[in-house]
Every structure is written in C-alpha cells, then in structure tokens.
Amino acid sequence: MMPEPWRSISCGAETVQTTIYMQEFYKKALLALIVLILVDLLLAVFFVVRSFPEQVLLPVQHGDSYWQYLTFSDQGVGGASSVRLRDSRDRLRFDFKLKDVAPYPFAAAAMIFKDDKGRQIHADWSKFRTITFVATCAPASSLTFELSTFDKKFSKPGDLATYRPPRTYFSCSEQGTPVTLDLARLRIPDWWFPAMKLDLALQGYELDKVAKIMFGPSVGTPHNVDVYIEISELTLHGRDYRxxxxxALIILAGWVAFGVWLFRAHARALLASVDSKVKTNLPFVAYRQLTLEPYKDKEKTALLQYIASAYTDPQLDLEGTAAATGVNRNKINEVLRSELGMTFNSYLNKLRLTEVSRLLTENSSAAVSQIAYSVGYSNVPYFNKLFKDEFGCTPNAFRTLATQRPRQQAADNAPVEPPV
Incomplete structure (x- = not known):
C-alpha cells in the first residue's frame, strides 16, 4: 500500500489545497470592488453637490460680508421721482413714484456688497450661471434687473458710474412671480458706451467682480403712480465643472489602481496556487520513482513499473497496458484505486502533467507543444485543457509563474530590517 502522506494529498484533498488561494483572492477582490463602488458613490454625491453651488442673498446670511441697501433717483439731475426703502433684512422692499420732470424719470433700490467694516467689496460670481427670486409688485408691471461689474481696463474702484451695467427685464405681479435670469445673457444699454467713450461693440462683461445689483423701473412702468416692489428668495445658482x-479623474484613478491591484493580486494568488500544486506533486514524483524499485507484489510491481516507464508513449492505454503486463484491466483499475485513489487515465495524466510542470520550469526554451509531445500528448489543445484543469492556468502562464517563484520565495525569506 502507498504511504500515508501520499493518501493525504490524493483526489479531492489536493483540489481543496490548490484552490483555496484563488478562493481567498476572489473574496478579497469582491470586497475591494464593493468598497470601491461605495466610495465612488459617496464621492459622486459630494462632487455633484459641489458642482452645483448656490448662494442665498436674501434672506441675508450670517457671514463676513453683507448687502447694504441703497436708493437712487433722478433728483440728482433735476428730477422729482422718489423712492423709499421699507425696513426688512429678509427681503428687499421699497416704494417709488416716477414723475415726469426729468427727461428720463428714474428711481431704484440697490444692494451693494460690503465687508464687516462697511467697505465696498467685489463679489466673485464667476461660478454662478443664474439668479432666481420672487418678484411682487403693485400694480403689476415689468421691471429692470441690473448688475455693476468692475472692468480693470477703465473702471475706478468705488466709482460705480464707471462699472459695466449689464441688465435685463422681468415681469412681476401682485401675487408674486418666480423669476429666473441668465447672468450670462444680460445686455449693456447702448447709451452707456458713448458716456464712457467706448466702442459699442465691446459688449462683454465678467462676473468675477460684482459690486452691486439693482432693481428699478422699465419703459413699461407707469408714471405718477405709487409702485410697491418686493424682492424675496434671492439666490444664485451655478455649475462648476471643475x-x-x-x-472623473478620481474615479478613473481609483479604477486604474484597482485594476493594477487586481492583476497583481491574481498573479500572486495564481503563483501560490501553482506553487502549492507543484509541492503537492513532489511526493507523487517520488512515488513514481519508488514504483521502479522491487515490490513485494510482483503483479503490482510489473504494472506500476510498466506505467512509470511507458507513460510518455502516446499510444499507451488501458488495453495496451493489460496486454503488456498480463494484468486484467479490471485488476489494473483496482490496483490504481487502492494504491493511488485514481483510475488508469487519471494516473497517466497525473504522471504526464507532473513531468510537464518540471520540464516547463527547467527548460525555458522548449516550446509547449514540444514538451507536450515528449510526455505522450499528441493533441496539443487537449493537453492545454488538461493542464489548465490541473494547475488553473495555461502552460505559458505556468512557465511565467515558475520563473517568479524563486524571486517571490527570496522576498518572503528576506530578513526584515529592524526599525532605526
């Protein structure tokens, strides 16, 4: 009978031993994939929220800066229009009356951005695309929305008359009208360019230095009538593609890193699996050599010696072995099952594949097909299938992994330097 150590690695036991490394790899890979997906989802939520910034202007938010309400009218140029603010911090509320005294009657209320020391500052609105608010007025009318933006080419800091005044129009009603304005589609009035001695074609403006926003009448606003205006829920909305x-870059980097880790981890697991398989087959090689020695049971001796010496013959089969050894074919299978726990074909393939693994490791220049032919396989695709079933990888991959084993073993056995 065969030695006990050999029995412990026969049949299903060796399959468990050689696949446990891959099972551990698959568990780790699945866990890493789940973690990566969860992290990507959390990052996506965070960055998508950040990519749609909002800033609430009204109600006034607590912070280092605030809006100061101011009023403007035509009284400075000889007009008689009037405007009066109503006390409120959560909304802009004012009354005005346009009187036909000046050529162009005018009255408006503005919000000027200042710091905590009351100094005028410029707000950076470059990341915002739209502004929304609710406009209430009595009577219903159309009004003007206007910005004052600093232009470093000619604007004088603090002198709002030299700032670009892009504007647009909107409707309001007594019930309150939700308004959405595109900050990139405002238009500078034509009269402003001659006043600043600028070319009328220079219509562009920037939103990185906004000093003031103003709400006032339009050509459709009634004259000589008391008009009440209320602006609430004033909010900036943007889109920051950065x-x-x-x-996208973080997710791409994460998946690339995962792919590199997956490739290396798979290679390590496959290397460990192949290494375990090779070590498992070492007692088998020794046992094959043992069968060439004298054996008490001459019938078994003749059978095992014949297979051990003739396994490279591509024509070797159960019938030929029975004829050559004089042992009944049923007896052959009975002997192999009792000695090795294998059938004739399993034993023959085990002998051949074990020898192939040795040749692949020791002869790096020989072609795989040449090695297959040398151990008795005449059908290379069939041999490749058997080899992959046995070792979990192709012969070429096995050869590559076999060359890595000494380096991996050297790294594993290298002494660890004590911390300084």
Whole structure:
C-alpha cells in the first residue's frame, strides 16, 4: 500500500489545497470592488453637490460680508421721482413714484456688497450661471434687473458710474412671480458706451467682480403712480465643472489602481496556487520513482513499473497496458484505486502533467507543444485543457509563474530590517 502522506494529498484533498488561494483572492477582490463602488458613490454625491453651488442673498446670511441697501433717483439731475426703502433684512422692499420732470424719470433700490467694516467689496460670481427670486409688485408691471461689474481696463474702484451695467427685464405681479435670469445673457444699454467713450461693440462683461445689483423701473412702468416692489428668495445658482472633472479623474484613478491591484493580486494568488500544486506533486514524483524499485507484489510491481516507464508513449492505454503486463484491466483499475485513489487515465495524466510542470520550469526554451509531445500528448489543445484543469492556468502562464517563484520565495525569506 502507498504511504500515508501520499493518501493525504490524493483526489479531492489536493483540489481543496490548490484552490483555496484563488478562493481567498476572489473574496478579497469582491470586497475591494464593493468598497470601491461605495466610495465612488459617496464621492459622486459630494462632487455633484459641489458642482452645483448656490448662494442665498436674501434672506441675508450670517457671514463676513453683507448687502447694504441703497436708493437712487433722478433728483440728482433735476428730477422729482422718489423712492423709499421699507425696513426688512429678509427681503428687499421699497416704494417709488416716477414723475415726469426729468427727461428720463428714474428711481431704484440697490444692494451693494460690503465687508464687516462697511467697505465696498467685489463679489466673485464667476461660478454662478443664474439668479432666481420672487418678484411682487403693485400694480403689476415689468421691471429692470441690473448688475455693476468692475472692468480693470477703465473702471475706478468705488466709482460705480464707471462699472459695466449689464441688465435685463422681468415681469412681476401682485401675487408674486418666480423669476429666473441668465447672468450670462444680460445686455449693456447702448447709451452707456458713448458716456464712457467706448466702442459699442465691446459688449462683454465678467462676473468675477460684482459690486452691486439693482432693481428699478422699465419703459413699461407707469408714471405718477405709487409702485410697491418686493424682492424675496434671492439666490444664485451655478455649475462648476471643475468638480465634475475632479470626480472623473478620481474615479478613473481609483479604477486604474484597482485594476493594477487586481492583476497583481491574481498573479500572486495564481503563483501560490501553482506553487502549492507543484509541492503537492513532489511526493507523487517520488512515488513514481519508488514504483521502479522491487515490490513485494510482483503483479503490482510489473504494472506500476510498466506505467512509470511507458507513460510518455502516446499510444499507451488501458488495453495496451493489460496486454503488456498480463494484468486484467479490471485488476489494473483496482490496483490504481487502492494504491493511488485514481483510475488508469487519471494516473497517466497525473504522471504526464507532473513531468510537464518540471520540464516547463527547467527548460525555458522548449516550446509547449514540444514538451507536450515528449510526455505522450499528441493533441496539443487537449493537453492545454488538461493542464489548465490541473494547475488553473495555461502552460505559458505556468512557465511565467515558475520563473517568479524563486524571486517571490527570496522576498518572503528576506530578513526584515529592524526599525532605526
């Protein structure tokens, strides 16, 4: 009978031993994939929220800066229009009356951005695309929305008359009208360019230095009538593509890193699996050599010696072995099952594949097909299938992994330097 150590690695036991490394790899890979997906989802939520910034202007938010309400009218140029603010911090409320005294009657209320020391500052609105608010007025009318933006080419800091005044129009009603304005589609009035001695074609403006926003009448606003205006829920909305770009780059880097880790981890697991398989087959090689020695049971001796010496013959089969050894074919299978726990074909393939693994490791220049032919396989695709079933990888991959084993073992056995 065969030695006990050999029995412990026969049949199903060796399959468990050689696949446990891959099972551990698959568990780790699945866990890493789940973690990566969860992290990507959290990052996506964070960056998508960041990519749609909002800033609430009304109600006034607590912070280092605030809006100061101011009024403007035509009284400075000889007009008689009037405007009066109503006390409120959560909304802009004012009354005005346009009187036909000046050529162009005018009255408006503005919000000027200042710091905590009362100094006028410029707000950076470059990341915002739209502004929304609720406009209430009595009587219903159309009004003007206007910005004052600093232009470093000619604007004088603090002198709002030299700032670009892009504007647009909106409707309001007594019930309150939700308004959405595109900050990139405002238009500078034509009269402003001759006043500043600028070319009328220079219509562009920037939103990185906004000093003031103003609400006032339009050509459709009635004259000589008391008009009440209320602006509430004033909010800036934007879209910052830098966050989406950063999200894409981070996710891409994460998946690339995962792919590199997956490839290396798979290679390590496969290497460990192959190494275990090779070590498992070492007692088998020794046992094959043992069968060439004298054996008490001459019938078994003749059978095992014949297979051990003739396994490279491509024509070797159960019938030929029975004829050559004089042992009944049923007896052959009975002997192999009792000695090795294998059938004739399993034993023959085990002998051949074990020898192939040795040749692949020791002879790096020989072609795989040449090695297959040398151990008795005449059908290379069939041999490749058997080899992959046995070792979990192709012969070429096995050869590559076999060359890595000494380096991996050297790294594993290298002494660890004590911390300084």
């Amino acid at each position: 966050y989406l770009t950063a999200l």
